[in-house]
Amino acid sequence: MMTYILRRLLESVPVLLGISVLSFSILHLIPGDPAVGILGDRATPENVERIREQLGLNRPLHVQYVNWMGNILEGDLGRSARGNVSINNELRTRFPATIELALAAMVISMAVGLPMGIIAAINRNTIIDTAVMMFALTGVSIPIFVLGLLMIYVFGVELGWLPFVGRMDINLVRDFEPITGLYTVDAILRGDWAVLEEALRRLALPALTLSTIPTAIIARITRSSMLETLNQDYIRTARAKGLRSNTIVLRHSLRNALLPIVTVIGLQLGALLSGAVLTETIFSWNGVGKWLLDSIIARDYPIVQAMTLLLAAIYIMINLLVDLLYAVIDPRIRYS
Amino acid sequence: MAATVEPVISLRARRPSALGSRLQSARDFARRLWKSPSARLGGFIVLVCFTIAFAVPIVDSDYQALGSSNLRARYAEPDCVVRFVEGVVYDSETKPRIPWSEVACNYPMGADKNGRGIFDRVGHGFAVTLRTSVLAVSIALSIGSVIGMVAGYLSGWVDSVAMRSMDIILAFPALLLAIAIVTIRGPGLTNGMIAVAITQIPIYARLSRSMAISIRNTEYVTAARSLGTHSRAVIWRHVVPNSLAPLIVQATLGLGTAVIETAALGFLGLGQQPPNPELGKMLAEGQQGLLSGKWWMMAFPGAAIIMIVLGFNLLGDGLRDVLDPRLKK
Numbered sequence: 001m002m003t004y005i006l007r008r009l010l011e012s013v014p015v016l017l018g019i020s021v022l023s024f025s026i027l028h029l030i031p032g033d034p035a036v037g038i039l040g041d042r043a044t045p046e047n048v049e050r051i052r053e054q055l056g057l058n059r060p061l062h063v064q065y066v067n068w069m070g071n072i073l074e075g076d077l078g079r080s081a082r083g084n085v086s087i088n089n090e091l092r093t094r095f096p097a098t099i100e101l102a103l104a105a106m107v108i109s110m111a112v113g114l115p116m117g118i119i120a121a122i123n124r125n126t127i128i129d130t131a132v133m134m135f136a137l138t139g140v141s142i143p144i145f146v147l148g149l150l151m152i153y154v155f156g157v158e159l160g161w162l163p164f165v166g167r168m169d170i171n172l173v174r175d176f177e178p179i180t181g182l183y184t185v186d187a188i189l190r191g192d193w194a195v196l197e198e199a200l201r202r203l204a205l206p207a208l209t210l211s212t213i214p215t216a217i218i219a220r221i222t223r224s225s226m227l228e229t230l231n232q233d234y235i236r237t238a239r240a241k242g243l244r245s246n247t248i249v250l251r252h253s254l255r256n257a258l259l260p261i262v263t264v265i266g267l268q269l270g271a272l273l274s275g276a277v278l279t280e281t282i283f284s285w286n287g288v289g290k291w292l293l294d295s296i297i298a299r300d301y302p303i304v305q306a307m308t309l310l311l312a313a314i315y316i317m318i319n320l321l322v323d324l325l326y327a328v329i330d331p332r333i334r335y336s
Numbered sequence: 337m338a339a340t341v342e343p344v345i346s347l348r349a350r351r352p353s354a355l356g357s358r359l360q361s362a363r364d365f366a367r368r369l370w371k372s373p374s375a376r377l378g379g380f381i382v383l384v385c386f387t388i389a390f391a392v393p394i395v396d397s398d399y400q401a402l403g404s405s406n407l408r409a410r411y412a413e414p415d416c417v418v419r420f421v422e423g424v425v426y427d428s429e430t431k432p433r434i435p436w437s438e439v440a441c442n443y444p445m446g447a448d449k450n451g452r453g454i455f456d457r458v459g460h461g462f463a464v465t466l467r468t469s470v471l472a473v474s475i476a477l478s479i480g481s482v483i484g485m486v487a488g489y490l491s492g493w494v495d496s497v498a499m500r501s502m503d504i505i506l507a508f509p510a511l512l513l514a515i516a517i518v519t520i521r522g523p524g525l526t527n528g529m530i531a532v533a534i535t536q537i538p539i540y541a542r543l544s545r546s547m548a549i550s551i552r553n554t555e556y557v558t559a560a561r562s563l564g565t566h567s568r569a570v571i572w573r574h575v576v577p578n579s580l581a582p583l584i585v586q587a588t589l590g591l592g593t594a595v596i597e598t599a600a601l602g603f604l605g606l607g608q609q610p611p612n613p614e615l616g617k618m619l620a621e622g623q624q625g626l627l628s629g630k631w632w633m634m635a636f637p638g639a640a641i642i643m644i645v646l647g648f649n650l651l652g653d654g655l656r657d658v659l660d661p662r663l664k665k
Contacts, residue, residue: 015500015503015504015507018501018507019504019507022504022508023516026516026519029520030520031522137649140649141592141645141646141649142642142645143596143600143641143645145600145616145619146619146638146641146642149622149626149634150634150638152623152626153631157626157627157629158629273512274509274511274512275511277511278511278600278603281604282623292512292515293604296515304516304519308512308516311508311509311512312508312512315509316507
């Protein structure tokens, strides 16, 4: 087991190096001088020279890469090209925002997707099963940005039930010192129920939007995985013993069906990062995804490089964790 | 008793010709596909989509994205649709119904902030989005399957190098990679298409590699190789035809993804540039009208995207059940 973990960790090193080179080269693959790209065509030569100096563009390429990578390994993501802001500082508020959104979406999709899949599997080939499967198919076919706009229109504009801009009402959190940076968690830790209510109200629409695709996929995989285990001999034995059907479904069937479900949940957590770019943009949610997009439009390439690397590295780490979890859940699988 | 002996010659006569057997299997395939309700519905939707995408640019060939502005019709409501709903839903006593002959139908889907008819723009945007996605998937399918088949068939260092590069591409979430590529190459429809294609290459490369590996070890390939057949010929004659089925299934499902990604890039302002229509771009414009209740700017392009994606997903599911029974849910 240890050797397997070690080998997987070592195997991910070349891939991580590959993405670091790719993220680094974004700046250098843009046609023309990146400094002119950042400042625009009418920049004065002095300003261009200043930016070139700031980005280290006057040094040889490999020196630039080693410096950039060295700083990142030391935990310094660099400074933005505009305003010379420390990316680390900005990330301290942006990263928890994305994590909060992704976790909320994951909780919703597990709470809805798992029961849906189980119910569909138990009622195989009935109208309930068909309805669940139709929902799952529609769920993967509606793009996030269409659904997000629909939610805004229905719940935000027409019914006026929920706010749909930003994470928090600034007036509520003026003297609210963050602990984890997740408003919901911080509010519970401090017992500040007004903040908690506002945080949840603002989280509702984006989290619901982001959760549809994972909900649909989890429902599908739960159903097919449950159908497989429900046909096994030990289920028939359990029925013959006269066990309650709830016990059979939850203790005997679901537990054995979990392996593919866990895999899919892990992979979806990674995919949520992609969805976060769109969801955060639609709901003006100041997280990492929106920052990446804003920086692309503002041509602030150091931020683009750092965020691309960060998101891809997280994605790889999640995939690695899922693989390792696989080995932990199912002892029959012998790696190494 | 001698009459019961079967004439040997009939064996030859009964053997079907190559063309005949191909026709037979095509007919079998069509019959099995027809039995699947999801393939039937999906196929119908896809057919409608392609018809629209082909017909609109031909029927309305002199469409000018810039010239169609009409500032008097800014944010015009979808006239006949709204009248129809009012006539059906509302009480005709309190709200006298306008006779149908007097209902104008200049903007069946309303108009946008420049007074351009959404109906025309959805039609042309539909064609653009679908064409871009089909091209992206074709590029990804051809490059990916060549890489995968060659890597899988030759194995060794070619395989290692090719598959590790594919791993790096797969390490990025698809939309993120597409955004990064567009950042490098600059926003635009062509660059967006290239970006979507690159994100999909590894999917086809992996699939065709696994097919190539399993086919490489079959007896008929060993036989062909021992007869001195060149690798290229073996790949072309044996590996390609036998890996087609899963690749077709994957490409159909991949088309749905490509449509979503093309539209997402357009929505983020990184794909099609104004004033030309594209479904994702139109949704971004629709977002601006949403706060003031102009639902039609977003509803019709949104519905069009959902229709395309749903069609491809349904057809892909149906095809998978028929072509690749091992993957059956």
